[in-house]
Amino acid sequence: MTQPTHHSDWETVIGLEIHVELNTKSKLFSSAPNRFGDEPNTNISEVCTGQPGALPVLNKEAVRKAVQFGCAINGKVAAFSKFDRKSYFYPDSPRNFQITQFDEPIVIGGTIIADVNDQEKSFAVNRVHLEDDAGMLKHFTSFTGVDYNRAGVPLIEIVSEPCIHSPAEAVAYCMAVKAILQYIDASDCNMEEGSLRVDANISVRKKGEQGLRPKIEIKNMNSFSNMHLAIEAEIRRQIWEYSHNTDKEIHEIIAQATYRWDPEKKETVMMRRKETADDYRYFPEPDLPPIVLTPAYIDKIRAELPELPRERERRYVEKLGLSHHSAFVITSDKPTADYFEKALEKCTNARALCNWITIEFAGRLKDTGLSLVSIGIEPDHLAKLVTMIDSGKITGRIAKAVADNMMESPGKDPEQIVAENPDYNPVHDTSEIEPLVDKILAENPQSIADFRAGRDKAFAFLVGQVMKLSRGKASPQVVNELLKKKIS
Amino acid sequence: MHRLSAIELRNSFLKGKFSAQEICRFYLNRAMKMDEQLGAFLSLFPEQAMERAKALDEKKASGQVMGKLAGLPIAIKDNIHIEGEITTCGSKFLSNYRAPFSSTVCRLIEKEDAIFIGKTNLDEFAMGSSTQDSAFQSTSNPWDLTCVPGGSSGGSAVAVAARMAPLALGSDTGGSVRQPASFCGIVGFKPTYGRVSRYGLVAYGSSLDQISPFATTVSDTALLMEVIGQHCEHDSTSLPIPGEDYLEGMNKNGLMGMRIGVPREFLEQLAEEPKKIFNDSLKKFQELGAQIVDIDLNILKYALAAYYIIATAEASTNLARFDGIRYGVRAPGAKTLEEIYTMSKEEGFGPEVKRRILLGTFVLSSGYQDAYYRKAQKVRTLIIEKYREAFKLCDLIATPVSPFAAFEKGSIKDPLQMYLEDIYTIPINLAGVPAISVPNGFTSDKKPVGIQLIGPQKADKRVLHAAYAWEQATPFHNAMPPLAQQEI
Numbered sequence: 001m002t003q004p005t006h007h008s009d010w011e012t013v014i015g016l017e018i019h020v021e022l023n024t025k026s027k028l029f030s031s032a033p034n035r036f037g038d039e040p041n042t043n044i045s046e047v048c049t050g051q052p053g054a055l056p057v058l059n060k061e062a063v064r065k066a067v068q069f070g071c072a073i074n075g076k077v078a079a080f081s082k083f084d085r086k087s088y089f090y091p092d093s094p095r096n097f098q099i100t101q102f103d104e105p106i107v108i109g110g111t112i113i114a115d116v117n118d119q120e121k122s123f124a125v126n127r128v129h130l131e132d133d134a135g136m137l138k139h140f141t142s143f144t145g146v147d148y149n150r151a152g153v154p155l156i157e158i159v160s161e162p163c164i165h166s167p168a169e170a171v172a173y174c175m176a177v178k179a180i181l182q183y184i185d186a187s188d189c190n191m192e193e194g195s196l197r198v199d200a201n202i203s204v205r206k207k208g209e210q211g212l213r214p215k216i217e218i219k220n221m222n223s224f225s226n227m228h229l230a231i232e233a234e235i236r237r238q239i240w241e242y243s244h245n246t247d248k249e250i251h252e253i254i255a256q257a258t259y260r261w262d263p264e265k266k267e268t269v270m271m272r273r274k275e276t277a278d279d280y281r282y283f284p285e286p287d288l289p290p291i292v293l294t295p296a297y298i299d300k301i302r303a304e305l306p307e308l309p310r311e312r313e314r315r316y317v318e319k320l321g322l323s324h325h326s327a328f329v330i331t332s333d334k335p336t337a338d339y340f341e342k343a344l345e346k347c348t349n350a351r352a353l354c355n356w357i358t359i360e361f362a363g364r365l366k367d368t369g370l371s372l373v374s375i376g377i378e379p380d381h382l383a384k385l386v387t388m389i390d391s392g393k394i395t396g397r398i399a400k401a402v403a404d405n406m407m408e409s410p411g412k413d414p415e416q417i418v419a420e421n422p423d424y425n426p427v428h429d430t431s432e433i434e435p436l437v438d439k440i441l442a443e444n445p446q447s448i449a450d451f452r453a454g455r456d457k458a459f460a461f462l463v464g465q466v467m468k469l470s471r472g473k474a475s476p477q478v479v480n481e482l483l484k485k486k487i488s
Numbered sequence: 489m490h491r492l493s494a495i496e497l498r499n500s501f502l503k504g505k506f507s508a509q510e511i512c513r514f515y516l517n518r519a520m521k522m523d524e525q526l527g528a529f530l531s532l533f534p535e536q537a538m539e540r541a542k543a544l545d546e547k548k549a550s551g552q553v554m555g556k557l558a559g560l561p562i563a564i565k566d567n568i569h570i571e572g573e574i575t576t577c578g579s580k581f582l583s584n585y586r587a588p589f590s591s592t593v594c595r596l597i598e599k600e601d602a603i604f605i606g607k608t609n610l611d612e613f614a615m616g617s618s619t620q621d622s623a624f625q626s627t628s629n630p631w632d633l634t635c636v637p638g639g640s641s642g643g644s645a646v647a648v649a650a651r652m653a654p655l656a657l658g659s660d661t662g663g664s665v666r667q668p669a670s671f672c673g674i675v676g677f678k679p680t681y682g683r684v685s686r687y688g689l690v691a692y693g694s695s696l697d698q699i700s701p702f703a704t705t706v707s708d709t710a711l712l713m714e715v716i717g718q719h720c721e722h723d724s725t726s727l728p729i730p731g732e733d734y735l736e737g738m739n740k741n742g743l744m745g746m747r748i749g750v751p752r753e754f755l756e757q758l759a760e761e762p763k764k765i766f767n768d769s770l771k772k773f774q775e776l777g778a779q780i781v782d783i784d785l786n787i788l789k790y791a792l793a794a795y796y797i798i799a800t801a802e803a804s805t806n807l808a809r810f811d812g813i814r815y816g817v818r819a820p821g822a823k824t825l826e827e828i829y830t831m832s833k834e835e836g837f838g839p840e841v842k843r844r845i846l847l848g849t850f851v852l853s854s855g856y857q858d859a860y861y862r863k864a865q866k867v868r869t870l871i872i873e874k875y876r877e878a879f880k881l882c883d884l885i886a887t888p889v890s891p892f893a894a895f896e897k898g899s900i901k902d903p904l905q906m907y908l909e910d911i912y913t914i915p916i917n918l919a920g921v922p923a924i925s926v927p928n929g930f931t932s933d934k935k936p937v938g939i940q941l942i943g944p945q946k947a948d949k950r951v952l953h954a955a956y957a958w959e960q961a962t963p964f965h966n967a968m969p970p971l972a973q974q975e976i
Binding site for chain 2: 046049050051052053054055056057058085087089091094095096097146277279281282283286287288289
């Protein structure tokens with residue numbers, strides 16, 4: 001596979017199906033709790049295990065969240081939608097049919113606006129429908145068990161149009177979907193725990209070609225970075241196959257199939273071929289009446305939508321003076337944006353706070369799998385850190401060391417960290433700093449001359465030299481004042 | 489004691505003429521002795537029932553207000569759950585299945601101080617019209633032991649007809665209560681779809697199934713309906729309306745001024761004797777002050793075909809859960825997942841159940857759905873419309889219950905011929921309207937025949953009141969099978 005990914009003759013077509021577990025209190029059709037990570041088969045009822053005689057009752061909270069999402073993406077919320085039975089046999093399916101929405105989904109159409117390489121792009125959503133999740137198989141050495149805790153958890157499936165053309169677009173689309181879901185509080189969107197699962201349908205075609213070639217479905221991409229790698233690898237594979245099998249018919253080269261991403265091998269691996277279309281024998285679920293929504297119900301939900309990521313991004317740019325890029329980065333994760341807002345209550349320097357969150361701490365947290373929230377660094381403490389820098393109490397260099405300490409002992413007040421460490425207290429005493437200033441001035445007569453000739457850079461150089469000599473401990477304010485006084 | 493109606497029996501208990509324990513012992517004893525030749529019960533609960541009777545005697549002694557069904561033994565069709573008891577559905581597959589929860593109807597009945605004395609035989613999964621297609625035993629008609637009692641609720645019908653229980657519950661999907669009531673000379677009432685909760689009834693055809701009472705009189709039927717005809721939040725198809733007082737205002741002039749519709753063309757195929765019996769009853773209606781009007785229900789010639797498509801389509805998915813994974817009998821020889829599925833079904837289900845699963849799977853298959861399932865749904869919609877039109881011209885519709893009286897065991901071998909047994913009862917389930925079977929005399933060979941009165945949606949009270957007037961004006965309900973007459 002030596003061909004370059006972006007072979008200029010080829011065009012990629014991607015459609016995404018995102019399954020999102022809604023964070024309702026109970027399941028879609030029963031009162032059993034909707035909770036992840038508990039002992040197997042503890043959050044179950046007669047409905048979740050498909051007992052004979054059990055009947056489904058629709059969870060209104062799940063309907064509301066699906067409608068909220070529909071409104072948030074400007075989709076058409078259906079006044080009438082219904083559930084259907086989708087038949088297939090597998091032990092994780094307690095009734096051996098899934099209750100889903102086949103031809104009359106709750107949301108039709110919609111638009112996702114995402115940032116792709118700092119460019120705004122909009123993607124079309126085909127439909128959003130409600131359905132229940134399956135249980136999970138657990139394999140042991142001598143047998144296989146089924147855990148039905150997940151069975152019946154409410155899902156929305158968000159189906160995009162085949163309007164996505166690169167791995168970067170696919171990731172941007174998913175990030176935007178995730179942000180909206182978080183802002184309307186519809187899901188935890190935790191890919192590792194499976195509360196947000198993406199299936200990608202990928203095909204490539206020669207540029208200018210009409211119609212689509214056979215598509216490959218990829219499953220098991222449990223992070224955005226894996227997703228990027230998986231789609232990239234699959235595109236590369238398909239182009240390679242077409243380029244090296246020019247003597248064969250298209251459908252002989254790539255046959256419709258399902259692949260999964262193997263993160264170890266870093267390639268897509270075939271799970272099963274789709275020689276014939278599956279026959280799920282869809283028909284209307286007789287145990288559930290259709291969902292009929294009044295315009296008043298839909299309008300109320302639309303009117304009461306919370307602030308959405310794009311709106312918050314705009315507010316940060318307009319009211320807080322953040323750059324478009326910074327505002328996008330900080331708003332694309334709701335918990336981070338909320339963290340930022342909390343910190344803002346105690347410190348008005350929005351740009352500095354944003355930098356500390358999205359660059360300094362993000363960098364420190366990168367390989368931990370944790371976030372500022374989950375590691376336990378309080379927004380108040382971050383606000384204090386920035387305030388100490390702004391007031392000249394600590395230098396930027398000390399602040400970085402303090403940040404390291406905050407990572408080591410989350411929850412500890414940075415003011416206390418500074419107070420306890422003599423190295424972190426900048427020297428304000430003029431009598432201590434003056435000899436250093438004098439020494440630097442004596443060593444750099446040329447810089448003094450340059451400064452007097454009007455070159456500001458020379459002044460900054462002199463400040464830097466003094467700071468260096470003090471090993472970062474001198475108060476930059478005092479250094480500034482002394483230097484100015486002496487050479488002006 | 490067995491000559492008393494349920495209401496008389498309850499009143500005797502309330503007045504202190506009999507204790508609940510006396511009543512319970514009497515009926516248990518009768519059931520144990522008589523059922524050897526009848527085969528109505530799959531299980532009897534002597535200990536639990538006597539314990540319950542004792543508790544009821546104590547409750548009464550303590551002066552507490554007693555429920556509507558105080559001290560009354562009741563038999564339950566073995567596809568309706570009583571928590572902790574086995575629910576076999578007449579199937580080998582569920583021979584070990586202990587119900588983990590109680591049906592709504594059983595909870596309501598228990599609350600009104602009735603006593604469950606046993607579970608009754610049925611055609612496997614309620615699929616049949618003879619109660620000969622049970623995996624465990626065949627049930628005999630108390631009027632003629634060589635004949636079938638009708639079905640699928642034949643066990644419950646026989647329990648009441650032979651006075652082994654004053655009341656019983658069956659389920660009616662296409663006539664499974666009305667036809668055995670007619671064959672056994674008792675009252676069977678199928679309420680409006682949604683009037684009685686299906687929660688805890690093992691589903692056959694979900695959009696058609698309705699739990700239905702059996703009794704020897706219309707008043708007793710109305711009493712049981714007052715108890716079970718309640719809205720239920722566990723059944724999404726339950727009508728969102730309060731229960732009704734069916735006994736209130738019941739009087740023998742109930743047919744005065746009623747317009748009774750007769751679909752003459754639909755009844756043309758009727759054989760001589762049943763036709764004569766039916767025509768005589770029309771004269772009787774007129775004598776009782778009713779007016780006979782002709783109505784057009786020619787559409788009903790398609791009802792049987794539509795029914796066997798819709799019912800089996802729903803059944804094929806309802807029964808998919810019986811796969812040997814979670815409960816029921818797993819084929820002991822099965823080694824792989826595929827074998828668990830195929831062998832458990834092969835060994836667990838009888839031929840009629842297999843036939844209907846196959847039929848239902850076929851009519852839902854892609855490529856055939858338009859020709860079968862969808863067309864059947866259209867026919868169903870037309871049937872509903874035609875009934876609605878007919879009820880503009882009349883208050884009730886009268887038809888026979890079945891083309892013939894009880895037939896000899898083993899005399900119908902062709903499944904299609906057996907399906908034709910339900911030609912007059914099936915349209916009612918498709919339309920979801922209420923209908924009652926009340927005794928209407930005997931054939932020349934002394935087999936009971938019923939008449940069916942059908943009302944519009946939700947007019948359950950009208951149907952019961954008309955049936956009461958009919959019953960009071962005719963002697964048939966006083967007839968008791970000879971073998972049941974002796975005091976045991």
